[in-house]
Amino acid sequence: MMVPWRKFFLLGLLLLAACTPAAVETQTPAPLPTPTDDGYPPPAKTATLAPPRVELSQAISRRQVQASIIGGGSEAILITFEPDRADTITVYVEAGTIFQPQNEGPAPMVARQAAEMTLRPGEDNATNALAVPAVSLDMKKAVPAPTDPYELGSGTLEIDLRRLLSYSGLSQQPFRVQQFAAWVITNNPRQRDMQEISPGGAATPEELDQVRSLLRSAGVSPTKYRAFQ
Helix, strand or coil: CCCHHHHHHHHHHHHHHHHCCCCCCCCCCCCCCCCCCCCCCCCCCCCCCCCCEEEHHHHHHCCCCCEEEEECCCCEEEEEECCCCCCCEEEEECCCCEEEECCCCECCEEECCCEEEEECCCCCHHHCCEEEEEEECCCCCECCCCCCEEEECCCCCCHHHHHHHHCCCHHHCCHHHHHHHHHHHHCCCCHHHHCCCCCCCCCCHHHHHHHHHHHHHCCCCHHHCHHHC
């Protein structure tokens, strides 16, 4: 027989257990933003959008830019832009773009590589010319000088020249090899004519071998042209 005080003791324990609240899971609050020196939280970061890219002829026709084009020697055409701008824009030139001289004497030129320049408000873009790598289209014409004004040309390049200019390995060749390859297509000279052309003097036998290899790699048959017949 259970002693009465033990009975009350057990009953009390049961009542205490029933009345004790269950443990509640708590969550750690997220840390507050670190305040800046002025006591306010730092501003949220926003994604930076790339400026629009516009091809040079389109940018000029749409009056998005005003450009001055001049000769840059045997290897390039130089383009400067008016400094006043209200927005940021990236102007690009595609390989194969033709540049026509405004005066008699200098050679017409064609871009041998793509080039681009980002124009921003407040920057003096006139002091930062875009140098477009180029080759001459006529071996009988003079090397362009900075005093020679140019403009965008029109017309369609012949297919072999387009193949050469679109070949990804063209830029890896020395400039003289690139120029001789272009002249082989545009002027179709004989080998003895190649001994009299510039830049830098006559084409060497080694350079002619490089030209032949370059044309083949670009999908152009060298034997179509008198220099390799």
